[in-house]
Amino acid sequence: MRLLHTSDWHVGRTFHGRDLLEDQRSVLAAIAELVAEHRVDAVLIAGDLYDRAVPSADAIAVLTEAFSAIRAAGAQIVASAGNHDSGPRLGAFSDFLAAGGLHLRADPQRLVEPVLLPDAAAPEVACYPVPYLEPEVVRRRLGLPGPASHQAVMSVALQHIREDFGRRKREHPELHGVAMAHAFVVGASPAGSERSIAVGGVESVGAEVFDGLDYVALGHLHGAQQVSPQLRYSGSPLAYSFNEAGHRKSVTLVELAAGRSMRISELPLPVPRPLVELTGTLQELLAGYGEYTEHYLSARLTDPVRPLEPMRRLQQKFPYAVTLSWQPPEPTAHTVGVDVARAGITDVELVHTFIAECRGSTATATEAGLIDQALALARAGGGE
Structure with missing residues (x-):
């Protein structure tokens, strides 16, 4: 059985105001090609298919196209809701879609209803897609007193899953147990572009929560990484912050064989x-x-004096320049935070000080003339 683990597609996300749908369409098409090339049986998507709870029509079209390409390549799809997704929306018509090989899980009440692969008649893998569990939303369903934590709700959820898997394994001794979870597991490192899932508490869960399963396909963190031999983050298929500029984006191929034999490899995207x-x-x-x-460009300018219209000038050469900062080699000696009344500074001096602080250089003669005119007009109008 060959499983392809991916997560955090964030279809519909923008990058510093730039639309990423075409980039996302391209990389998701590449995932479908890998499915065909490696004869993958099922693709596991561990949450955050969309970037927002109410995706645009264009985002829905891109995701639908990706699903169609993966199914045409021969794999079933098992997807769970992440913290960016709307569970009820994503899970709509899930029972009907499952008949076509698309298994969408967004309801916490279905934790112990695994997707049996390749099918229920001859199961080789029991896959338990755990949707994102917001502690205060699901604690009553799980029988927990409040306030609940991410650690508490995930522990109870996985305990139920282990019990169900144990029963099934007694009937099918060669059955593999796989879980999918959208969570921040202790020992992993965030990439910087994730949205925090902590609401008034600690967002992390311990890796020991997932003991007893053959493989756990994790989502939420955007950098591919191994927490333990059985616990892995596939990472996002695209970089969503400049902190990820050095990331090697990939999907994770998991090959399960008889017993607990498992081979894992990363397929670059x-x-x-x-x-x-x-x-x-x-x-x-x-x-x-x-x-x-x-390239998408982030520029850090080191000019002693702040340049005029730097972004416009940069974009003439680098059309995908999206952000810049000004960091002069020497900090300016000017200070705007002056107590005007105590220092006896005039309004003209205050304006000149402000310009020097913001730009790193004093006003030119032409600018000084304009400042004088503006202040004169203000005084004539009764302004202070």
Whole structure:
């Protein structure tokens, strides 16, 4: 049995205001190609299929296209809701969709209803898709007193799953137990682009919660990583912050054989548009770095004086420049936080101080003339 573990597609997400749907369409099509190439039996998507609870029509179209391509490649799909998804919306018509090989799980009340792969008649894998469990929402269903924690609700959920899997394994001794969970497991490292799932409490859960299963497909953290031999994050298929610029995005291929034999490998994904961070003066960036003109760019400018219209000028060469910051080599000596009354500073001096603080240089003669005119007009109108 070959399973392909992925998560955190975040279809519909933007990147510093840029639409990512075409990038997402491209990388999800690549996942379908890997399914066909490696003869994958089932694709496990551990939460956050969409980036928002109410996705746009275009986002729905991209996800539908991806599902169709994966099914055409020969794999069933098992997907669970993440903290970005709307469980009720994602789980609508799930029973009807399951007949076509698309198993969407978003209801916490179905924790002990595994997806049996390849089918119920000859099960090799019992897959338990655990949707994102918001503690205060699900604690009563799980019989927990309040206030509940992520650790508490996940512990109870996995205990129920272990009990159900134990019963099934007694009937089918070669059965493998696989769980999917959208959570922050202790020992893992966030990438920086995840939305916190903590609401008034600690968001992490201990890895020991998942003991007793052959493999746990984790979602929520965007960097691919191993928590233990059986617990892994596949990471997101695209980089969603410049903190992930160095990530090697991939999906995880899990091959289960007789007994508890398991082989795991990472299959790299294409990068539709790489990310790069560049540091230097505006002129240095404009004069070089031609190899990065098609990258998403984060620029850190080191000009002693803040350049005029830096983003517009950058985007003439780097059309995908999306963010910049100004970090002069030496901090300015000016201070705007002046007590005007005690210092006896005039309004003209205050404006000039403000300009110097913001820009790192004093006003030019032309600008000084405009400041004088503006203040004169303000006084003539009775302003202070």
